[in-house]
Amino acid sequence: MGSASKNTFLPLDPVSFADESKTVVDFIADYYENIEKYPVQSTVEPGYLSARLPDSAPYCPEPLEDILKDVSDCIIPGLTHWQSPNFFAYFQANASTAGFLGEMLCSGFNVVGFNWISSPAATELESIVMDWMGKLLMLPSSFLFAGTGGGVLHGSTCEAAVCVLAATRDKALEELGGWEHMTKLVVYASDQTHFTFQKAAKLVGIPPSNFRLIETSFSTGFSMSPEIVRSAIEDDIKSGFVPLLLCATIGTTPTGAVDPIRELGKVAMEFKVWLHIDAAYAGSACICPEFRHYLDGVELANSISMNPHKWFLTNMDCCCLWIKEPNLLTDSLSSDPEILRNKASRSKEVVDYKDWQIALSRRFRALKLWIVIRRHGLANLMYHIRNDIAMAKCFEAFVRKDERFEMVVPRKFALVCFRLKPKAEEEDEGRELNRKLVEAINSSGRAFMSHAVAGGIYVIRCAIGTTLTQQHHVDDLWKLVQEKAQTLLINN
């Protein structure tokens, strides 16, 4: 098959498409079947791959089997297995069959729904499924197309943050009378807020020195104090700054803390500050009635985002953003190049999603969220969340029962933040000890956890919730933690 010709080059022939795709489906099924055999965290050294692959592209076509062999021999050893049931680090990124099917259809159709006309189904399904999801979270209708708002699927929270910040920025600059006022705009978040918001604010041109990190503390479980926010805003106004946006989080990355939405909303409204809610991780849990209260006060917010690609089975990438005044988003982000002009857009009867996001091109992500929701139904989706939380409660109970350990903050959702109790004489309050414990666990290859530092305390984070994790994995994890702790404590 060395030479190029019409006969050998049929890059989208339906028959070989089906054959080769099924081979890869089996390959992936086999990967899932064996996933527990691999060390969860990859053990390769930097530069491992360049030693195994050629440094330039081949001239001639290669057979699929050679490529898959290299995937097995060269790629898989370099993966950290996010789908392993023994992956407890960061926040999980749930793959699922339903999400995968949605990704396949998205990639198979490969339509580019930048505006309505370029593929009406891509736009309309996205609007419909954003309303479905909004209703599952019982968002007020002011966030839904069925009401006065609307939603869009982005690839990531940072993209959503960039777009929301640009929209609020442009509105504020118009009110202030011009772009020279940019250096007055101030954004508020807590020291627990995901760094992506600081990055997004800087990206849209807000000087980093205008980003206020509201301090949180152990005493409030690291949630943001409305009083401190209020006084920060008042100080800024006195100094001639213009408070722009406040970001509150439901389920912070370090410890799962929840900011008090209603109280923060009142402060935000009083000072006409835009309130954005980042529910990237814990938003998924709010489909269960018993967790919905974390969203109380959401009606006071201007926008809210959450990531189905974390805990809602959609595979990467999928971030929902709802906004009360979509026209502010489109005022800031829209474009009307001749090449895309068409009757439907002119009529203003349709949504053109290119004006709700950064890029022109966009994938048909709505398919997978739609399929995930239909394939499982609210019933099983709630089961999924509750089951993970039940396992986290169980792990929490293990920690509490063993007096060498302690919970650093009360468990929230399915994130358990714990540590080995430091000995009185340890100057670093157990940081080194716990760092070594994480390292021992991770380098065993049997599980993978990550860490955070909150209120100066080094915390081991155990985020339960990969799609494949079952109770016995959590039991084994605890045995592993105890075993490694034992060794450490003896040798210390």
Place this chain on the structure above:
Amino acid sequence: MGSASKNTFLPLDPVSFADESKTVVDFIADYYENIEKYPVQSTVEPGYLSARLPDSAPYCPEPLEDILKDVSDCIIPGLTHWQSPNFFAYFQANASTAGFLGEMLCSGFNVVGFNWISSPAATELESIVMDWMGKLLMLPSSFLFAGTGGGVLHGSTCEAAVCVLAATRDKALEELGGWEHMTKLVVYASDQTHFTFQKAAKLVGIPPSNFRLIETSFSTGFSMSPEIVRSAIEDDIKSGFVPLLLCATIGTTPTGAVDPIRELGKVAMEFKVWLHIDAAYAGSACICPEFRHYLDGVELANSISMNPHKWFLTNMDCCCLWIKEPNLLTDSLSSDPEILRNKASRSKEVVDYKDWQIALSRRFRALKLWIVIRRHGLANLMYHIRNDIAMAKCFEAFVRKDERFEMVVPRKFALVCFRLKPKAEEEDEGRELNRKLVEAINSSGRAFMSHAVAGGIYVIRCAIGTTLTQQHHVDDLWKLVQEKAQTLLINN
């Protein structure tokens, strides 16, 4: 299957994963098999889908067959078929079996390679394949990891533009002494440059009034004049502005024009302006020696981007960005939150791609570019490009042979810009006539083309290059154009 339970809820069970995925593979293969039967452009009316789908999510799980039936009955009619061989609009978005396999593996592994440690293979394969691709384009080693530069895969050109603009902005602001100088920064592009660059510049906070649209004209084939750029820069400097970045395009969206890279590079260097090259569409063609000359002078640029998701068979989304000084990108975009700290990052021996892009999370896109290149080899990839260009030449010849028509600009790459010659008495120079022709063609359902306006002239754009397009589709297209033109001319 109405109630939620452990038994019915196995969202990533390898056996049903394989079964259901194969069902969807067959569904997609069947879609390709029948793709020519659908009207290329969807004929649905705004709001069609909400009449067909429930307005909220189901409580109980639904069987896959019901969902696929809805995809057939409700979604497919609302698609504009970008993979149809009769799709000639915008620029094509090439799907291929190899690209699809890469997407499957990406979605199947579902790793999140934000930094090296979170999945070393994701980072290392991306660096390797960016060097492969750079070498296929014969980029100087100053853009490669093998040299002193480096590359990254983004989802879109706009993301790449945002990152490059933020990097240059932050460098300039540091030199100027602070964020209050933002309103001085000026960006240059031509009136043919993709609007995504204006959007990106505004997103990073550059006042829209500081975006200079260099006028192009028919006489230079709509390519940017280095002299006009020079004098615009000189004027701005005289007025106290700070020229920041110049964007040159290889293969503009309206007509495929090519800006003179070397001459523009000299001007850019003289004034220390960052030169970015947007080769989103035509970059792919530059793997063929006979088209490589369009990149001559690329060594004078600071960054260059191109989209394999257009003409390089990778399915959506995939945009390559190479940069000579990656440290400028990471200086602007990097973050170091405690939760992601690790030994490998600290050693600075590894690439952490979160610091090369907007978002934290990222898909393992390198897999598909790697598989596309290996599965076809340079040989067949060149064949793919050349074959499309040969078909475009043929279509051009059809146009030239029929004296009712004319080429508006000389054909570039596989984009043919033509029109029905306006009659002397037509005040709008044929705009309405040609608009009607496009409408007649598109509403026939047999083909889909788009339009542009260049130098005040309404142009019909025929972009040849979907993966499935063959010579007989081009022959049929020309017959269709003639047929619709005939009817129009008789009735006019």
